[in-house]
Amino acid sequence: MDRVNKFSFAVKEVTKQQIRFLLTVLCVSSSFFISQPLLTQAIGVSLTATVTGSSPEEPITTVIIEGFAYPTTNVSIRENGKIIAITPADSQGWFTVTINNINPGIYTFSVHGEDIKGRKGPDINVTVAISKGVTITISGIYLGPTIAITRNNIFLDEITTILGTSVSDSRVNIFIKAENNQQTIFNKQANHNGFYSKSILGSTVGEGRYTTYSRVVASDGTISDPSKTLVFTVSNEANTSTCANSLDSDINCDGEVDLIDFSVLLYWWNQANPSNARADINGNGLVDVVDFSIMLYYWTG
Numbered sequence: 239m240d241r242v243n244k245f246s247f248a249v250k251e252v253t254k255q256q257i258r259f260l261l262t263v264l265c266v267s268s269s270f271f272i273s274q275p276l277l278t279q280a281i282g283v284s285l286t287a288t289v290t291g292s293s294p295e296e297p298i299t300t301v302i303i304e305g306f307a308y309p310t311t312n313v314s315i316r317e318n319g320k321i322i323a324i325t326p327a328d329s330q331g332w333f334t335v336t337i338n339n340i341n342p343g344i345y346t347f348s349v350h351g352e353d354i355k356g357r358k359g360p361d362i363n364v365t366v367a368i369s370k371g372v373t374i375t376i377s378g379i380y381l382g383p384t385i386a387i388t389r390n391n392i393f394l395d396e397i398t399t400i401l402g403t404s405v406s407d408s409r410v411n412i413f414i415k416a417e418n419n420q421q422t423i424f425n426k427q428a429n430h431n432g433f434y435s436k437s438i439l440g441s442t443v444g445e446g447r448y449t450t451y452s453r454v455v456a457s458d459g460t461i462s463d464p465s466k467t468l469v470f471t472v473s474n475e476a477n478t479s480t481c482a483n484s485l486d487s488d489i490n491c492d493g494e495v496d497l498i499d500f501s502v503l504l505y506w507w508n509q510a511n512p513s514n515a516r517a518d519i520n521g522n523g524l525v526d527v528v529d530f531s532i533m534l535y536y537w538t539g
Contacts, residue, residue, distance in 0.1 A: 283379060285375070298373070299340050299371060300338050300374070301373075303315055303335050303349065303379065305332075305379025305381070306380050306405045307359075307381045308331055308354070309330060309405070310329055311352060311353060312325070312327070313333045313349065313350070315337070316347070317347055318346065319348075323337055330405070330407075331432060340368060343368060344365065344366070344367045344368070345368060347364050347376070349362045349363075352384070354403070357385070360381065360464065362463065381462070383404040383453070385402040385450070385451060385452050386400075387401075387450065390470045392440045395502070395516065397437050398438050400412055400435065400438065402434060403432040404428045406428065406429075406432050408454050408455070408456075410453070411423055411425055411454075412451075414449075415450070442505070447469065448469070448472070450468050450469075451468070485536050486516070495537050496538060500533065502517055503529060506525045509524075509525055511524075520532060
């Protein structure tokens, strides 16, 4: 997309009187402002205004809003904070809603979505001036992802997972920013249900306070609005206080031998004398298949 603010007008049978209607069309979207220097484009919301062929006595004024949200969820359309329409998104996240017989005037429509876990995504707001007898189609809506974090405070040898929902099979960029503004970006592929996740071991980012958010990257390289921003901290010490009575295979000492422990094991895989000594379950100086076998024996799921 060469321009972020892209307006397209498909006009049929335009009279001199109807031209005045088209000159009032205005579209402004909050999704057009990009704060990250690495992100050069935003997914554009486009506007099409078509004059209807109805008689002057009974002109029809309609607004159509369409785009992508979260798969198999409801999308609500609000005007001045009031819900005026609810429509389901299909298994890919596509939705379309038609609002008929709307009165002429200036409207701010807010497109709102929540994933199946009730997590809210960023709203997209579009302001448009509507004239009588015109059908306005607002397309190119692409809701940014939802986001959550499993643990807000971890030690260096512990894991937190950043997760959420996006459009089906989309690519998601997860941003982690330190207090010194150093930023790390992880690329993840959302599954068919739109779910994405990234597990972060505390020692991979180091001690400190971090903010994290995510964006959807479209196939043409353009990007969505950001998710909301979350905060987590990493402390510069090992979580040894609860490990005394834990199984050796319970690497993070949470009382379970599960995928979190397996993720830590994989992080240190084939490394000799890892700084997280609990990853070397049998204590032979190497994280290898023997440690994996022991973990499977004590697996709790």
